[in-house]
Amino acid sequence: MHQVMIVDDEPLIREGLRTIIDWEEHGFQVATVAADALEALRKLSEAVPRLMIVDIRMPGMDGLQLLRTVREQCRPCPKFLILSGHADFEYARTALQLKVDGYLLKPIDEDDLIQHLERIRQSLQEERTEATGRWGREHAIQRLVSGEAEGMPEQADPGWLTYEIVLVRPLERGEPDASAVSRIKRRMIESFETANEGIVFSAEPYLGVMLKETMNRPSAASKVYRRISEACEEREFDATAGGTVAMLSDAGRSFERARELMKRRFLFAGGGIVTAEPELPSIPADEDSCSAPELEEKLYLALDAANAELAAEALRGLGALWLAAGASEQELKTGFTTRLSATLSKLAQSRPEAREFVQSLNSELASISSETRYELLLARLISICAKVADRLRIAGAGPDLQVQKMIELIHRNSADNLKLEALAEALGYSSSYLGKLFKSATGDYFNTYLDKVRIQKAKEMLCKGMKVYQVAEQVGYANVDYFHAKFRKYVGESPVAYRKNAAQSR
Structure with missing residues (x-):
């Protein structure tokens, strides 16, 4: 039996339609009735009607609005018979444009209703037959592509x-x-x-x-x-x-x-049907021997030096490395988010003047997981880096300014594995030129200046009573013996002796 819902704001019409004919004789059953469109929508999921008989004029949402709403919400969509009075010509014309399945004038004629029901029942039967055949073909193809081709019916081919x-x-x-x-x-x-x-x-x-x-x-x-x-x-x-x-x-x-x-x-770039493996981004020639940690360090130094272009290069290099290693979409998103988040945290600590701004970018960084294309993901990351660089960029240019930038970078990042070549790249100069510039301005070679900054920080930590191996690690010397040698060279005594003398002089 096909379920029917009757929707009319007049109780006499609702009850009259229930009894006007023998519904079951024609293949239908009145499942429920509703006094208005909102009640009909509430009952829709429970009744699941295959036919709705709807009054065209009702308070609030009218019958045509109900029809449109049901068609948007229901699959399969029920058939519609529209009820109207003689004065509802404009409504009727709209109903015809909406391709309703029948139009009944009040008072309802019994024979007219039966003719509509017979036609609708035939239509529902044809749809069921077609759907059953379509489902059979679909099921056969699903079995075929999953490797279960044996026993497929001939009609599926x-x-x-x-x-x-x-x-x-x-x-x-x-x-x-x-x-x-x-x-x-x-x-x-x-x-x-x-x-x-x-x-x-x-x-x-x-x-x-x-x-x-x-x-x-x-x-x-x-x-x-x-x-x-x-x-x-x-x-x-x-x-x-x-x-x-x-x-x-x-x-x-x-x-x-x-x-x-x-x-x-x-x-994939989108915009077409893909028929071949996508070409992976190539690793730049000057970075093909770089490891992920080296590229992460390059990313940090580039941002600290306000070099957005170099930061973008580092991001592309990281992505190319991970893709070459077979990283999945989720692994790429996690890798980029983790690395850039760590870089932003480090910048927030070393650059207090921009801390609030840098930290504000974390929410934008978290949202990149919603990107559906690799190139769009990379563009979002590069955009974040550009915002950081814009905020940290020092106005002006020239050799004196570059040396000042180098000095600031060294003092902020002396515990890292700093190299003149990496700083020169971040600042956009050749390492040989920048090395001479630095020596001329400070009187020290780059490595000597870096050692002096580290040893000065080591002296401050030793005065606080820290252990020698802890100090060595925190100022950037992985080898304690090497730290001892450097400390004695610049201070004239061992770290232990310096700490002891400092304690006695307090």
Whole structure:
């Protein structure tokens, strides 16, 4: 029995329709009634009607508004019979434009109602038959692509000359919208199956199309992409094709190829159906021997020196390294977020004048996980770095300013593995030129100046009673013996003796 809902604000009409005919004799059953549109919507999910008989004029939401709302919310959508009086011509015209399934004038004529019911029952039966056949084909294809081709019914083979599987994944910036995916699938069925150009099937988490024609010609590929795009209703999506096969039994190979390509979807540029592995970003020639920690240090120094371009290079280098190692989408996002977050924290500590601004970028950094394309992710990261560089940039230029920048960088980062070459790159000068400039301005070579800064900080820590090995590590000397030698060279006594003498003089 097909369930019926009657919606009318007049109790006599509601009850009269219940008893005017023998509903079950015509294949229907009145499941529920509603006094207005809002009550009807509340009862909709429980009653699941296949036919709604709706008064066109009701207080609040009228019958046509209810019709539109139900069509947006319900799949499958029920059939509609509209009730109206003689004075409702404009309503009736709108109802016809909305393609309702029947129009009844009050008072209701019994024979007229029965004719409508017979026609609607026939239509529902045809839809059920078609849906059952479609489900059978879809189920057969799902078994085929999963490697269960044995025992497939003959009617599942459309008898085409070629077959090719295309997989589609609508992209979301949050949790997948199941209702949107369902709508997209229905639109794809309408587009491909009505034109007899393919059979649509579900292959979680993707939608699939088994195509009748090969996409070897650009025009064919463009047509398929356009059909998918229209079905996706302006929603961004990825699509991959597994290549043409000559026999239905080989469609599983096309499916597997499309699925393998889909695993790299994060690297796709979008705008077309992908038929080959995406080209990985290349590692710059001057960074092909760099490790991830070296590139992280380069990123930090670039930002501390307000060099946005160099920071972007470091980010691209890190991404290329991780991709070459086979990093997944989630591993890339986690890697970038973790590294840049650590860099921002370090900057916030060393640059108190910009601490609040740098820390404010953490929320923007956290949001990059929603990006659906690698290039867009990288662009967001580079944008964050550019904002940091803009805030930290010292106005002006010239040799004296560069030396001042070097001195500031050394004092802020003396515990790190600083190298003249890295600082020169961050500041945009050659290391030989900047080294001479630094020696001329300070009287010391770069390494000597760095040692003096470290030893001065070591003296301050020793005066606080810290252990020698702790001091060595915190000022940037991994080898304690080497620290001893450097300390004695610049202070004239051992770290232990200096700490003892400092304690006695207090």
